[in-house]
Amino acid sequence: MPLTFPKEEYMQKGHSACAGCGATLSMRYVLKALGPKSVVSVPASCWAVIPGEFPYTSLNIPMLYTTFASSGASISGLREGLDSQGKEDYNVVAFAGDGGTADIGLQGLSAAMERGHNVLYVMYDNEAYMNTGIQRSGSTPYGAWTTTTPVGIKRDYKKSNKKFVADLMIAQNVPYVATATIGFPEDLERKVATAKLIKGPKFIQILSPCPPGWYYNSSDTIKISRLAVEANVFPLYEYRNGKLTVYKPAKTVPLRDYLSLQGRFGHLNDVEIGEIERALEERWQYLLRREKD
Amino acid sequence: MESIQASRRIMTGNEAVATGVKLSRVKVISAYPITPQTTIVEELAEMVANGELDSKFIEVESEHSALASVIASELSGARSFTASSSHGILYMHENLHWASGMRAPLVMSVVNRAIGPPWNIWSEQTDTFNQRDTGWLQIYCESNQEAMDSVLLGYKIAENKSILLPVMNMLDAFTLSHTSEPVEIRSERTAYDYLGDLDLDFKLDFKNPGGYGSLLGPDGPFMEMKKDMRDSMYNSIKLIKREISNFNDQFEANLPGLTENFMMEDADYALITTGAISSTAKYTVRKLRAQGLKTGLIRLFFYRPFPGDDILKAVRGLKGLGVVERNVSYGQRGPTYEDVVSSLYGKADVPVRNYVVGLGGRDIRVKDYEKMFENLVETDGGMEWINVGVT
Amino acid sequence: MVIVPVAYLPTSSKELSSWRTSRPVIDYSKCTRCAICWKFCPDVAIDLSPDPSLSAPNDRFKALEAPRIDYDHCKGCGICAEECPFDAIAMVEEE
Numbered sequence: 001m002p003l004t005f006p007k008e009e010y011m012q013k014g015h016s017a018c019a020g021c022g023a024t025l026s027m028r029y030v031l032k033a034l035g036p037k038s039v040v041s042v043p044a045s046c047w048a049v050i051p052g053e054f055p056y057t058s059l060n061i062p063m064l065y066t067t068f069a070s071s072g073a074s075i076s077g078l079r080e081g082l083d084s085q086g087k088e089d090y091n092v093v094a095f096a097g098d099g100g101t102a103d104i105g106l107q108g109l110s111a112a113m114e115r116g117h118n119v120l121y122v123m124y125d126n127e128a129y130m131n132t133g134i135q136r137s138g139s140t141p142y143g144a145w146t147t148t149t150p151v152g153i154k155r156d157y158k159k160s161n162k163k164f165v166a167d168l169m170i171a172q173n174v175p176y177v178a179t180a181t182i183g184f185p186e187d188l189e190r191k192v193a194t195a196k197l198i199k200g201p202k203f204i205q206i207l208s209p210c211p212p213g214w215y216y217n218s219s220d221t222i223k224i225s226r227l228a229v230e231a232n233v234f235p236l237y238e239y240r241n242g243k244l245t246v247y248k249p250a251k252t253v254p255l256r257d258y259l260s261l262q263g264r265f266g267h268l269n270d271v272e273i274g275e276i277e278r279a280l281e282e283r284w285q286y287l288l289r290r291e292k293d
Numbered sequence: 294m295e296s297i298q299a300s301r302r303i304m305t306g307n308e309a310v311a312t313g314v315k316l317s318r319v320k321v322i323s324a325y326p327i328t329p330q331t332t333i334v335e336e337l338a339e340m341v342a343n344g345e346l347d348s349k350f351i352e353v354e355s356e357h358s359a360l361a362s363v364i365a366s367e368l369s370g371a372r373s374f375t376a377s378s379s380h381g382i383l384y385m386h387e388n389l390h391w392a393s394g395m396r397a398p399l400v401m402s403v404v405n406r407a408i409g410p411p412w413n414i415w416s417e418q419t420d421t422f423n424q425r426d427t428g429w430l431q432i433y434c435e436s437n438q439e440a441m442d443s444v445l446l447g448y449k450i451a452e453n454k455s456i457l458l459p460v461m462n463m464l465d466a467f468t469l470s471h472t473s474e475p476v477e478i479r480s481e482r483t484a485y486d487y488l489g490d491l492d493l494d495f496k497l498d499f500k501n502p503g504g505y506g507s508l509l510g511p512d513g514p515f516m517e518m519k520k521d522m523r524d525s526m527y528n529s530i531k532l533i534k535r536e537i538s539n540f541n542d543q544f545e546a547n548l549p550g551l552t553e554n555f556m557m558e559d560a561d562y563a564l565i566t567t568g569a570i571s572s573t574a575k576y577t578v579r580k581l582r583a584q585g586l587k588t589g590l591i592r593l594f595f596y597r598p599f600p601g602d603d604i605l606k607a608v609r610g611l612k613g614l615g616v617v618e619r620n621v622s623y624g625q626r627g628p629t630y631e632d633v634v635s636s637l638y639g640k641a642d643v644p645v646r647n648y649v650v651g652l653g654g655r656d657i658r659v660k661d662y663e664k665m666f667e668n669l670v671e672t673d674g675g676m677e678w679i680n681v682g683v684t
Numbered sequence: 685m686v687i688v689p690v691a692y693l694p695t696s697s698k699e700l701s702s703w704r705t706s707r708p709v710i711d712y713s714k715c716t717r718c719a720i721c722w723k724f725c726p727d728v729a730i731d732l733s734p735d736p737s738l739s740a741p742n743d744r745f746k747a748l749e750a751p752r753i754d755y756d757h758c759k760g761c762g763i764c765a766e767e768c769p770f771d772a773i774a775m776v777e778e779e
């Protein structure tokens with residue numbers, strides 16, 4: 001059987017990610033699609049820790065560590081610095097978590113995309129500040145338990161909706177915007193490969209399940225990632241040349257199938273789950289309307 | 294056409310800085326506007342737009358991003374520059390540490406301006422004295438000529454393989470930044486010979502890829518790296534002296550050492566100053582000398598590394614030394630005072646006083662300096678605020 | 685020369701087997717060499733190489749690249765066992 005997937009590895013064994021880490025697979029897949037002529041900038045996030053302590057590195061390409069809010073600026077500087085030396089053919093990539101993208105890094109991301117540098121910004125979305133121990137971010141979904149939305153007796157779970165950064169990037173008319181997840185790696189590879197060929201700013205948001213942060217068994221990372229799409233929690237779409245294309249899952253499943261595998265949603269009752277389901281359906285209809293525009 | 298002859302032109306401090314950047318053949322410029330720095334980046338943007346300067350110009354959305362982007366471009370192997378002022382410098386603070394910790398040999402020009410509230414765009418040095426401990430070398434200019442020269446000198450020192458720390462060169466808001474003086478424009482050819490191209494041994498390497506910045510705990514060489522930064526900074530004093538004399542030879546320039554001693558040989562009373570306010574102080578020294586009081590002045594050209602030994606040599610025999618501080622530190626005396634006193638402690642028996650002057654652009658007049666000297670003659674010890682609360 | 689904070693040593697030189705509480709074991713007689721386990725391994729701890737000496741559902745598969753668990757780097761997450769469409773991988777508890 002021929003491999004459906006590039007065989008070359010640019011992420012190494014021996015990294016310090018948790019067992020079953022989705023963010024690690026995101027990096028592995030992104031780099032497979034980009035190839036060796038790439039440099040990645042990483043802000044404070046799980047990926048700043050995954051390569052482990054000095055003098056270790058886990059990538060076969062250069063990785064620049066940067067301050068938390070600086071991913072957008074860092075890739076802007078890398079791009080212009082490399083271009084000024086005639087290295088236009090190198091891929092410049094940011095690899096930032098959801099906190100570093102939806103929250104503290106949003107200004108820098110938005111500005112880098114607006115300036116139009118030839119860069120790819122990858123947001124690996126594990127839906128909370130996982131590296132600091134599961135605090136809610138703007139990208140945490142409604143209803144989730146985190147250590148700063150601890151439910152308690154007052155049912156104080158996250159009471160606001162997930163901020164979809166990819167939607168914001170579409171609103172900014174970034175030339176290429178996509179959502180992807182590691183449960184559909186061929187789709188992810190294709191999207192990164194597409195982005196690679198576009199000269200200009202690109203943004204890809206990759207849902208990257210996190211076993212300790214979402215409270216599920218580490219073997220379920222891929223399964224949960226797929227369910228997120230099939231249960232309509234994380235629709236896959238692609239925005240290119242002003243046109244939105246929404247992926248319609250071959251199979252759909254009830255939201256409960258997705259939630260019930262994860263401890264972070266264990267406190268939700270039927271009424272609350274029904275409310276979430278309605279909100280997700282509204283967003284789905286919104287995406288379909290946008291697609292028709 | 295390349296001009297071999299140096300030429301003399303009337304220009305503002307900000308134009309002088311921009312010309313220094315052009316002479317340094319900077320490859321990436323990234324900056325965010327703030328009064329009174331703006332005309333530096335406007336001038337540079339124009340040079341790039343007119344093809345006078347072959348450089349990428351990134352119009353970032355904040356100072357934090359300005360510094361983050363030039364750290365990245367510098368490590369990619371491209372000589373990079375940014376400029377800012379006041380709140381912009383404060384907003385950069387964490388990236389100031391990141392730049393030095395990454396050993397990125399950047400140069401940043403800072404137009405010294407007050408910190409709010411209340412909002413105030415006028416001259417004061419609290420913005421950069423607050424950055425004393427960030428691992429950047431600090432140069433305070435007295436003239437527009439120094440503003441231009443310290444950009445070239447800054448890159449030369451920063452890129453020295455045994456220093457590899459960023460340099461900030463300071464000029465006073467408006468007094469230098471927007472005031473025109475004659476400036477000797479250094480020849481492009483001499484500047485090229487002097488500075489050469491950036492040759493960063495550890496720049497991003499695609500054949501031997503590394504993790505730039507990495508991660509460390511208590512047992513790894515974290516503390517060793519910090520000590521190495523301190524050692525590089527401290528040991529740079531000798532190299533800076535050599536580079537300044539090299540600069541003066543090559544450009545027929547007149548830069549002082551890390552300090553400038555003005556009429557110090559037989560002085561009884563002296564002040565220590567930084568920046569453009571030194572000129573008024575020098576005038577006062579001459580005036581008081583004419584009246585029979587043996588006064589002198591030590592101007593700090595470099596504040597980091599701190600030229601403690603040079604000061605120690607200069608103050609021997611003084612009856613009184615006043616440290617003039619155009620910044621404010623709450624809860625203790627000023628930072629320059631602290632540095633001077635710790636450099637002299639146990640080695641020189643000179644009473645040292647501390648004067649806080651010129652905050653928020655408050656004028657520092659000849660009579661204010663006269664008051665400081667008078668105070669030095671009459672008292673020893675203590676801190677005075679000058680030209681404050683009086684009409 | 686200054687000490688720069690640049691890390692060059694590949695983590696592949698590290699050994700992480702103590703992280704594991706259970707280990708994946710491949711039953712090659714069920715393994716079709718589809719490489720799905722390889723594709724989904726977050727630890728890059730499954731190598732692919734042909735090994736005709738391994739058993740296979742039939743001889744046709746023997747010439748293909750077979751997955752091999754690198755136990756020095758496998759953290760035992762169990763994704764491979766979960767995702768194997770042929771139930772050819774079992775998680776066995778470490779002692």
